[in-house]
Amino acid sequence: MRTLPMLAAAIVLALSASPALAKKQLVIVVKGLDNPFFEAINQGCQKWNKENPDSEYECFYTGPASTSDEAGEAQIVQDMLGKPDTAAIAISPSNAKLIAQAIRNANPTVPVMTLDADLAAEDSALRMTYLGTDNYLMGYRIGEYIKEKKPNGGKVCTIQGNPGADNILRRAQGTRDALSGQKGLAELKGEGGWTEVAGCPVFTNDDGARGVQAMTDILAANPDLDAFAIEGGWPLFGAPQPYRDLFRPMADRIASGDFVISAADTIGEEVAIAREGLVTALVGQRPFEMGYKAPSVMLDLIAGKKVDDPVFTGLDECTKDTVETCIQK
Missing domain, CATH: 3.40.50.2300 (Response regulator)
Structure with missing residues (x-):
């Protein structure tokens, strides 16, 4: 027979493992994890998490191991859109047509946006906005x-x-x-x-x-x-x-x-x-800013707020004469 302290401990353990307490995911899927450009997006995503520790949402960064794995990215998109804890998704399509088909196959019920790279113009209705570089x-x-x-x-x-x-x-x-x-x-x-x-x-x-x-x-x-x-x-x-x-x-x-x-x-x-x-x-480009802004844009989409399309993040231009001051801080 369990003692009261044992029952209390079991209840706490069960509650901590309960899916109801798990954070909802604001998913970012990039072309590949082997590219430092996308790691900068991840750093922006993680900064948002650190600044919002009490949020019921968290920024979740993922993608195939290699930027050459187009099919792998498409599969990850379908998998993420099939998970019950995915609240919204931002995708950087390596192959725009393939990702468009993956979105159609998943028939998502959560907001979809693109990040860094967009879908082709004829497929733009599959996403709600684009965030990134012009x-x-x-x-x-x-x-x-x-x-x-x-x-x-x-x-x-x-x-x-x-x-x-x-x-x-x-x-x-x-x-x-x-x-x-x-x-x-x-x-x-x-x-x-x-x-x-x-x-x-x-x-x-x-x-x-x-x-x-x-x-x-x-x-x-x-x-x-x-x-x-x-x-x-x-x-x-x-x-x-x-x-x-x-x-x-x-x-x-x-x-x-x-x-x-x-x-x-x-x-x-x-x-x-x-x-x-x-x-x-x-x-x-400004990849860190993309990763940092994406969760907030996804939350606006979840809330049904009006979001501009596109949302551009600006450019930084450098020559030999301007390298000390050319990066936006």
């Missing part, structure tokens, strides 16, 4: 930095990530529009003086080493290349030393504007590389 503007600014140094045009290669990632495709379109002075071109064939060389765009699947190797190959095949537009910072933050080894011999050309490298992001070693003069300009 990716078209980001790509446009990448192009403008190139055009500023090479106003008469030249030969260019864009380095992209996943061919199904809507955010990268929007950036690439922005870059082409800035260089050509036209809207919506799928390839540059002399418009605005700019031509994309054979073998470009290069799709790296967000792999930094692959990006550096691709740039090495493109330079070897095109010694008259004038510029790289790097639509995600993977070669710089994912393989910083190989990147330095490739471009250090070209430092004088980069400094003079004879060769231009305009790249996305301001994370990891990227700002140090800018300080060393091995990239012309960085156009950075």
Whole structure:
């Protein structure tokens, strides 16, 4: 027979394990856990948790181990949407079409939003808002930095990530529009003086080493290349030393504007590389802010409050001359 103290202890244990006391999850699903950009989103998510310890909700960060695992991300989205403690979800789609189908399959009853990367325009009704970078503007600014140094045009290669990632495709379109002075071109064939060389765009699947190797190959095949537009910072933050080894011999050309490298992001070693003069300009995002804001946006959606669509988080632009002050604090 149990004594009263034993019964009391058992009741406390049962209550502490009760699902009713578990916090509801504000889920963030990213493209991959192997990318420092997404770790910055996680840090923002965890800051929100620390600042809201008494909330009935908590920010829960997850994703596949690798950014190359598109199917893994889609499965995680479906799994999270099937869990009873998921109160809302924010998704950074690696493959926009695949994630759209995963959302349809799950037929969610909780708010869905996108973060960092959006769904394709025709699938936008599947989510309630997008929080993150204005990716078209980001790509446009990448192009403008190139055009500023090479106003008469030249030969260019864009380095992209996943061919199904809507955010990268929007950036690439922005870059082409800035260089050509036209809207919506799928390839540059002399418009605005700019031509994309054979073998470009290069799709790296967000792999930094692959990006550096691709740039090495493109330079070897095109010694008259004038510029790289790097639509995600993977070669710089994912393989910083190989990147330095490739471009250090070209430092004088980069400094003079004879060769231009305009790249996305301001994370990891990227700002140090800018300080060393091995990239012309960085156009950075604010991933920490995305992760920190996402839980609050999800709570507004849960409460039925009006939320803007999209919600943009701004850009940070860095050159060698501005690296000490270019990051938004």
